[in-house]
Amino acid sequence: MPSLSIRNVVKSYGSHEILKNINIDIGDGEFLVLVGPSGCGKSTLLSMIAGLDTITGGEIAIDNHVVNDLHPKDRDIAMVFQSYALYPNMTVAENIGFGLEMRGVPKAEREAAIMRVAKQLQIEQMLKRKPSQLSGGQRQRVAMGRALVRDPKIFLFDEPLSNLDAKLRVEMRTEIKKLHQRLGTTIVYVTHDQIEAMTLATRIAIMKLGVLQQLGTPKEVYETPANTFVATFIGSPSMNLIPARLEGVDGRPMVRVANENENAGRPILLPLFRPSRDQEKLVGRDVLLGLRPEAIGDFTGSDPMPPHLERVSTPVEVTEPTGPDTLAVLMWGGKEVTARLRPDTDATPGRPANFLVDMSKAVIFDRETERRVA
Amino acid sequence: MASVAIDTAHPPRRGIPIARLVLFALLGLFALVYLLPFFIMVITSLKSLDEIRTGNLLSLPRDPTLQPWIEAWGKACIGVTCEGINGYFWNSVRMAVPAVTLSTLIGALNGYVVTKWRFPGADLIFALILFGCFIPFQIVLIPMARVLGLIGLASSTSGLILVHVIYGLCFTTLYFRNFYMAFPDELVKAAMIDGAGFFKIFFRILLPNSLPIIVVTVIWQFTNIWNDFLFGASFTGGGSQPITVALNNLVNSSTGVKEYNVHMAAAIIAALPTLAVYVLAGRYFVRGLMAGAVKG
Numbered sequence: 001m002p003s004l005s006i007r008n009v010v011k012s013y014g015s016h017e018i019l020k021n022i023n024i025d026i027g028d029g030e031f032l033v034l035v036g037p038s039g040c041g042k043s044t045l046l047s048m049i050a051g052l053d054t055i056t057g058g059e060i061a062i063d064n065h066v067v068n069d070l071h072p073k074d075r076d077i078a079m080v081f082q083s084y085a086l087y088p089n090m091t092v093a094e095n096i097g098f099g100l101e102m103r104g105v106p107k108a109e110r111e112a113a114i115m116r117v118a119k120q121l122q123i124e125q126m127l128k129r130k131p132s133q134l135s136g137g138q139r140q141r142v143a144m145g146r147a148l149v150r151d152p153k154i155f156l157f158d159e160p161l162s163n164l165d166a167k168l169r170v171e172m173r174t175e176i177k178k179l180h181q182r183l184g185t186t187i188v189y190v191t192h193d194q195i196e197a198m199t200l201a202t203r204i205a206i207m208k209l210g211v212l213q214q215l216g217t218p219k220e221v222y223e224t225p226a227n228t229f230v231a232t233f234i235g236s237p238s239m240n241l242i243p244a245r246l247e248g249v250d251g252r253p254m255v256r257v258a259n260e261n262e263n264a265g266r267p268i269l270l271p272l273f274r275p276s277r278d279q280e281k282l283v284g285r286d287v288l289l290g291l292r293p294e295a296i297g298d299f300t301g302s303d304p305m306p307p308h309l310e311r312v313s314t315p316v317e318v319t320e321p322t323g324p325d326t327l328a329v330l331m332w333g334g335k336e337v338t339a340r341l342r343p344d345t346d347a348t349p350g351r352p353a354n355f356l357v358d359m360s361k362a363v364i365f366d367r368e369t370e371r372r373v374a
Numbered sequence: 375m376a377s378v379a380i381d382t383a384h385p386p387r388r389g390i391p392i393a394r395l396v397l398f399a400l401l402g403l404f405a406l407v408y409l410l411p412f413f414i415m416v417i418t419s420l421k422s423l424d425e426i427r428t429g430n431l432l433s434l435p436r437d438p439t440l441q442p443w444i445e446a447w448g449k450a451c452i453g454v455t456c457e458g459i460n461g462y463f464w465n466s467v468r469m470a471v472p473a474v475t476l477s478t479l480i481g482a483l484n485g486y487v488v489t490k491w492r493f494p495g496a497d498l499i500f501a502l503i504l505f506g507c508f509i510p511f512q513i514v515l516i517p518m519a520r521v522l523g524l525i526g527l528a529s530s531t532s533g534l535i536l537v538h539v540i541y542g543l544c545f546t547t548l549y550f551r552n553f554y555m556a557f558p559d560e561l562v563k564a565a566m567i568d569g570a571g572f573f574k575i576f577f578r579i580l581l582p583n584s585l586p587i588i589v590v591t592v593i594w595q596f597t598n599i600w601n602d603f604l605f606g607a608s609f610t611g612g613g614s615q616p617i618t619v620a621l622n623n624l625v626n627s628s629t630g631v632k633e634y635n636v637h638m639a640a641a642i643i644a645a646l647p648t649l650a651v652y653v654l655a656g657r658y659f660v661r662g663l664m665a666g667a668v669k670g
Binding site: 071072079081085087089102 | 561564
């Protein structure tokens with residue numbers, strides 16, 4: 001039974017459509033992350049699920065029950081806001097208990113619930129304090145406590161970590177993930193940070209300018225992005241999109257990439273690994289070859305080479321050691337291409353080096369539509 | 375605040391710069407100019423009539439007496455009754471307290487609605503309310519008298535309260551609207567999801583966090599309503615007049631000698647409540663005026 005269904009949802013202000021025909025279905029206990037650059041409509045969509053914004057068209061259903069015309073308080077949801085939105089005049093305990101109080105839960109029961117949540121989040125010793133006396137991380141916990149105490153069907157998170165410093169953000173991210181694993185409730189989480197999306201989600205919805213670009217598991221959106229926008233938005237450093245041409249060589253479709261450095265005239269030829277029908281139809285056309293940086297690695301002379309690996313020799317422009325690995329910038333098809341190498345790599349700037357390209361990880365995009373050709 | 379910054383920048387040991395000296399001298403002079411009339415009122419109210427007639431205006435009382443105060447409070451003649459101004463003082467209290475409370479509360483509610491429950495035309499409504507701030511007292515006198523007559527509140531304290539509430543609403547709405555503009559919407563949304571309704575959000579979330587602006591509004595409204603003369607003189611009669619009108623009648627009584635000492639005592643009594651409000655709430659006043667300007 002789907003826990004949350006968003007069907008053909010449209011939001012417009014006057015003639016300006018800010019959400020166009022969104023369709024998302026998630027099951028019970030899923031962690032859905034809405035991600036995209038600012039202005040993509042992700043926060044508006046969350047507000048509509050919460051009932052804080054009206055729905056222009058389509059419907060939103062929670063547990064197969066259409067909630068379009070339901071007041072936020074009757075939707076069985078709880079929300080954690082970006083600014084935490086703690087009531088400054090109330091203590092931590094009163095903040096957490098406010099929702100229960102409004103629902104007429106008796107005082108004794110309320111206090112037991114507050115204690116239970118405070119223990120869970122390790123904020124018992126702060127219950128008597130006011131929000132102004134708490135640090136950013138503590139406020140974040142209280143905001144989560146306020147949502148947890150109600151035990152709702154769906155938790156909504158609106159960029160909850162964006163006000164925290166980098167270190168605390170990583171800690172709280174782990175904590176939210178643990179929380180989800182422990183409670184198993186359905187969560188809808190909005191962020192503009194693709195790393196948060198990848199680490200937390202069971203499913204990611206990538207949006208741009210009010211259009212849903214792709215809905216899939218982190219693995220799906222990372223390995224088989226629906227279009228070039230998703231390909232570059234997810235992953236850091238982002239996926240290399242290399243202008244190339246598909247050619248038939250000895251009956252095998254090959255990707256031909258111009259190698260414009262010193263040894264110009266010797267293009268890189270990479271055979272497609274297990275080409276599909278649609279890919280074969282592209283022979284003779286310009287395409288974009290999508291390669292993640294880690295799909296281009298150091299050459300290790302194994303013999304014979306597995307069929308999906310190809311050896312490429314090309315000069316190195318720049319190397320950027322990051323610690324766990326070294327990034328090398330190459331020049332393929334007139335574009336900078338990033339390769340992720342071992343930290344002890346032999347590659348030196350200005351000199352050619354051998355690389356190993358994993359073609360089983362390669363993605364082909366249509367040059368015109370910028371969509372992936374599967 | 376600026377002086378604190380200067381003090382930490384230059385240790386106080388270095389002596390007072392000439393510019394500061396001039397500044398303090400000027401400030402002192404202005405303070406003197408403002409305090410002198412009050413000083414004369416106080417010393418005159420403590421003198422006997424003989425001493426006033428023979429002595430210097432600025433000299434301290436030779437033989438201080440509280441008799442003028444007692445007379446002003448309980449015996450002075452206003453019109454034909456000679457019971458002092460105490461009855462009128464309580465009239466003013468009975469009028470000002472409800473008028474201030476009601477206009478502040480309704481202004482807060484208006485500000486809440488035009489900022490947090492936006493509806494089509496909310497800006498227009500607010501602009502119209504704002505327009506009320508520019509309407510002079512004199513223009514509303516006759517229509518107001520007619521309305522009070524029609525609803526049967528002419529010449530009553532309740533009528534005067536109504537007039538002050540309506541007239542004050544424009545200002546109180548403006549104050550609260552500007553304050554609530556900077557009040558985070560997310561708090562209201564959080565409360566909505568928590569299940570609080572329109573009034574619960576107002577009384578539990580907005581109002582408890584509005585102390586600075588409440589203080590500003592109360593000071594403003596109390597000063598205006600307590601000191602008002604025109605509405606009081608126009609819409610009340612006889613026993614229900616406020617103290618400002620009574621003071622005027624006391625001073626303008628044309629029979630007998632002018633008892634300046636009694637008049638001064640009565641004037642100070644009439645001014646005391648506004649003074650008290652300023653002293654008690656004054657430090658919030660400046661803070662409150664700035665509260666809307668800088669968020670957080």
